[in-house]
Amino acid sequence: MKTIAIAAALLIPPSLACAQQQPMPPTMQMPDMPMPSQQHENHAAATPGKLPETQLLGAVAKRAPMTLEDFESIAEKTNPTLAQSHTLVRRAEQQGRQSALYPNPVVAYDAEHIRGGSYGGGEQGAYLQQNIVLGGKLGLRRSIYQQQAQEYTIGVDEQTYRVRNSVQQAFYKALTAQAAVVVRQHLLMLSLDAVKTSHQLANVGQADQPDVLQAEVEAEQANIDFVRSQREYLEDFQKLASIAGSRQLSVCPLTGDLEHPPAIDPEQQVATIVSASPSVKRAQQEVSVAEARLKAAKREAVPDLQLRAGEWWSGEQTSSTSNAAGPMSFVSAGVALPLWNRNQGNVEAAKAELERAQEDVTRTELSLKNLSEPLAQQYLAAQFEADRYRTDLLPRAQRAYDLYLAKYKQMAAAYPQVLISQRTLFQLQLDYLHALSTVWTTASALENFTLDGALSSPSSEPLNSTINLPNGGSQ
Template sequence: MVYKTRQLLLASTLLIPTLTFAQSPAPSSPDMQNMPGMQMPADQKPPATQPHDMQTMPDMKMNKEMPDMQMDDQGMKSQMQGPTLKLSDLEQMALSRNPTISQANANLRAAEGAKRQAGLYPNPTAGYYGDEIRGGSYHSGKQGAFVNQTIVFGGKLGAARRTAEQDRLLALTGIDSQRYRVLTDVRTLYYEALTAQRLVSLRRQLLILANDAVQTSYQLGNVGQADRPDVLQSEVEGDQAKLDLESAQQDQQSVWRTLGAVVGNPDLPMSPLEGNLEDIPQLNEQEWMTKLLSESPQVKSAQQDAERAKASLVEAKKVSIPDLQISANVSQDNEPLEPTTHRVGIVSGAQIGMQLPIFNHNQGNVERAKADIERSQQEVQRVQLELRRQMSTIFRDYGMARTSAERYRTSMLPRAQKAYDLYKTSYENMAAAYPQVLISQRTLFQLQVDYIRALETVWMNATAIQGYTLSDGLSAPSPLSGGIPPRP
């Protein structure tokens, strides 16, 4: 009888699947690639998880009704309501629906309007003119109209246009900066969601195996091959596997909610993602550092701000150049002439003048513009140094994560797989205890989780590098500041 029971247990052990990184039955996604050394036949089915007929051991009060530790495949499929999405699908969705992109474009239109306004000539002033007006029978006095016009000297309008042009260039760079912020957030969340998708699949596999391990421990306990602590431990690990799966599912849902907000679609349904975490980019630190310091929106914006400060200084110096004020009037003079009763008739007049810059020649604003040039030039250097500091930290984390992922893939996971296979073979040959098989199995699964996390870290840092460290795609772009106040 014992021999037959032993054979039954061996047969049940053979049902434990070889651990794999392959895609789980649901949801379907091409990113679930087989891990090295962990091949599983495509047609292999999960082990049976229904409770076996067994008799309770003496002095072991086991629950006949096991906790429901199985994952409902149909429930998982129902959560994936949308079609399979690629990264490019999410990027296009974000660029068309994220409100901050429209805000950045509005800033550009505002800057273009300010530039157009800065180059316009002042409007003339026209009005009624009256002098020495009397009533009664005399009807004397002067009544007519006047026109005033300011003639702008010193090239002030051209200087204002050049300053406004720098504002327009800053707004253009602001659009690029906002696009990078949005796309970096989308890519970061995409790889977080892809990681969550793989972890849910892995946790589902572990839950099935944990459930099978509980059943096996019951059988071993019934034939005297396992003590009550062993059975309790397997039950605890089964409950833990269920909690881990629920936690992974909650993480996945949270990532999708955040992703929906960034792409401008809060109702975005959870969908299978197409992608491969193992296809990590190979980035060269020196190349990207050079590119960052010369092409990043942060550096361009700082350089354009310095150019705007120079244009503002030129404009401030021209403000004190006086403009010519011209006024002309024409009126009907009703003053009677002696000794006749004729009136004086139509008369005209003119005035020409300009403001004398004796006390105020805009010296305060000139000093302010000079100080702003110094500040903006130092800002260019500060931005470059700050980007160097950030990029050094990001590349350090990227390099460490890439090294860890490579070591998991080429060394640690294959050896853990080999250890599991050897323990399983020894157990089948009655040369090893079943807990040793479970321990090696648990180690292999934990290494798989760590490997996925390492891949996620690689992608998080690679995305930050490729996005010039810009992020926070839902922060509103800064509105247009400065510029020339509108003329009437």
């Protein structure tokens, strides 16, 4: 027979002890709720079977705690999507710079009839050619990318809200999981005490063997649930670290006020989301981009002026003298006549894109309303639920458990009644934590415009790195 004292020593390090005589450290505290007042003493009862598994968070509790602000600071510095969103702005700015560069001049050498034949030497010389862009097309092309850079600037704000929302939701989910570990630990300690009490009563002939076996089963189940809750906390912490952008952050305790979520006006928040969300602003900016594209497409039909000037030397002999004709100058100018290709297809395509962008503003607003309305109702429902647990259900369940436990020790109640009241109490405590978590996560979603996806790549148009090439071509 192994003693419960050994089991408790393996399972619960002093830094995480949940017994009434030693309060929980601030880093692992859970929201205030009625907790059983059972004293644990030294747990000197004996139980058959395997000992409870060793505490998984022993080393974790010794590390410095982290707050929500710590993770938000990490995310601001290391989350890759924020850096990506800034690179999109720089890309558009440099594309605008490239699109407005003037065409390079052409310097060339030309020669004809070099051998001359019966006329003597041929003709040869050099010329300079320059295309003059007319109609303000370069400025209009640059305007497209300037408007796009502004869209991506709004995208930086949009991605910031995405990261912030994801970090906040992951933090409070992990904080809830941490509080659940404490609840499960309380339940395990009480189950171990119940085993001790059952053995003591059985030794004096005041408890039946089924009561002892039932107490041992409950203790073993409580241990399984305790280990599972620790695994869930480890999982949630690692997810939180990944969302923040950290690859090597060690698991540590979290500290935060889980029981006092922000008080918001859901109806007003929904209206703010629909009218002021970065997603709506970005959709509106896409309309400006489409308008710039349409304006540029209409102006592309204006032809460029092609100028050429040069100096020749002719070795051809004149008819009146044997001397060569000598140096000659020339100049030429021309434009392409926009007869067949007036860029009409691109103009109509730009009009269609403008219509699509305008409709996308309405689509975005409706989509945000569709997402935010259920969140507002979930927030209100969870807020009401958490308040009822705190003020009504938990105090009554606590009182019922205390009464049944006292009666059982006085042989005035059967042990199954104690088990039922115990299960009810701890299930209500877990449900209370779940309600608080829902209040926090829905409030975070509403305050961050329902934007989520801290590790989703920021949306952008396909990269075009062949704009206004130096050789005169472009794609």
